[in-house]
Amino acid sequence: MTKSCLVIGDLNVDLVLNELKDFPELGKEIVAQNHFIDIGGSGGIFSAVLSELGINTYIISKIGSDFLGQFLISKLKDYGVNTDKLVIKESDETGITINLSYKKDKYQISSLNLVGSLSLNDIAFQNIKDIRHVHFSSYYIMKNLKADYVKLINNIKKNYNNITISLDTNDDPEDRWGEEIYRILGNIDIFLANKKEALKITKESNTGDALNRLNKEVKVVVIKLGSEGYIARDGENYYSGDQLSVNFKDSTGAGDNFDAGFIYGFINNYNIKKSLKIANIVGAKSVKYIGGVGNKEKFFGLKKLVRKID
Numbered sequence: 001m002t003k004s005c006l007v008i009g010d011l012n013v014d015l016v017l018n019e020l021k022d023f024p025e026l027g028k029e030i031v032a033q034n035h036f037i038d039i040g041g042s043g044g045i046f047s048a049v050l051s052e053l054g055i056n057t058y059i060i061s062k063i064g065s066d067f068l069g070q071f072l073i074s075k076l077k078d079y080g081v082n083t084d085k086l087v088i089k090e091s092d093e094t095g096i097t098i099n100l101s102y103k104k105d106k107y108q109i110s111s112l113n114l115v116g117s118l119s120l121n122d123i124a125f126q127n128i129k130d131i132r133h134v135h136f137s138s139y140y141i142m143k144n145l146k147a148d149y150v151k152l153i154n155n156i157k158k159n160y161n162n163i164t165i166s167l168d169t170n171d172d173p174e175d176r177w178g179e180e181i182y183r184i185l186g187n188i189d190i191f192l193a194n195k196k197e198a199l200k201i202t203k204e205s206n207t208g209d210a211l212n213r214l215n216k217e218v219k220v221v222v223i224k225l226g227s228e229g230y231i232a233r234d235g236e237n238y239y240s241g242d243q244l245s246v247n248f249k250d251s252t253g254a255g256d257n258f259d260a261g262f263i264y265g266f267i268n269n270y271n272i273k274k275s276l277k278i279a280n281i282v283g284a285k286s287v288k289y290i291g292g293v294g295n296k297e298k299f300f301g302l303k304k305l306v307r308k309i310d
């Protein structure tokens with residue numbers, strides 16, 4: 001059986017201004033100690049990490065034909081991601097997030113209109129032969145897809161036998177958290193969210209109740225708890241894990257790394273417990289490195305660690 005994953009969702013450039021001390025103020029210039037530019041967007045980071053872990057990965061997302069779009073294609077290819085199905089819009093601007101990074105937290109300023117304009121008709125998965133799993137990233141950012149997810153999932157299921165689907169909603173930048181998400185949950189096999197997202201979506205006040213509510217809709221639910229690790233439920237089976245202690249540098253994309261670790265295990269037919277262990281290790285490893293994807297050295301160490309997990 002082949003083991004390819006198709007990622008449908010957000011991809012943008014991340015510009016990170018690092019180690020800022022002063023806060024922004026209208027009319028004032030503040031200075032960062034350093035900066036870097038990398039693959040951003042939950043779908044972009046997830047794809048690069050999953051591909052580096054060894055899964056053949058395709059991404060469908062919308063970028064411009066500008067230099068930022070070229071940068072993303074070349075970076076994704078470096079990580080082995082198949083970029084053939086990216087939708088490239090002439091004379092439009094590739095999405096970007098500017099991160100103002102402080103010791104404890106960060107400001108994020110995004111321009112994602114093109115990213116959110118990906119539509120059902122843009123998604124040409126039909127001639128990809130060997131898809132085993134589809135991952136949807138950033139439900140709320142993909143505005144143009146919202147009404148069509150169920151149709152898209154049905155089309156995908158018609159095209160591929162026994163395909164499985166995962167979803168990480170990520171944040172709702174409009175802070176609306178509408179009920180319409182429940183329309184697609186029944187079509188999803190694996191639901192991943194962080195604590196805030198799980199509580200907002202279910203309107204519950206604690207993560208245990210949120211887990212159980214979501215499990216009424218989706219068989220496998222994973223809630224990421226940042227510094228408190230994770231909880232998960234697969235049918236009647238409950239799981240939890242503590243955060244692994246590491247030398248913390250930057251939390252960008254920790255959740256996307258966690259997701260990639262989990263889906264790596266799932267696609268390899270490992271059980272849920274083992275897949276969660278891998279996810280937690282990949283999530284922890286990511287915060288030791290600046291940026292969402294990290295670098296080649298990170299993956300060299302990570303692949304060794306993952307192979308040892310039983």
Ligand SMILES: Nc1ncnc2c1ncn2[C@@H]1O[C@H](COP(=O)(O)OP(=O)(O)O)[C@@H](O)[C@H]1O
Pocket residue numbers: 193194195224225226227229230243244245246248251253254255256258279280281283284285287
């Ligand atoms: N400071 C940290 N140290 C170690 N692991 C971490 C740390 N922060 C996050 N992680 C790992 O990354 C996962 C996802 O982090 P979280 O912040 O909850 O998700 P998201 O990035 O989606 O908001 C956690 O469940 C944990 O495995």
Ligand SMILES: [Mg+2]
Pocket residue numbers: 042168170171194255256
């Ligand atoms: Mg997240």
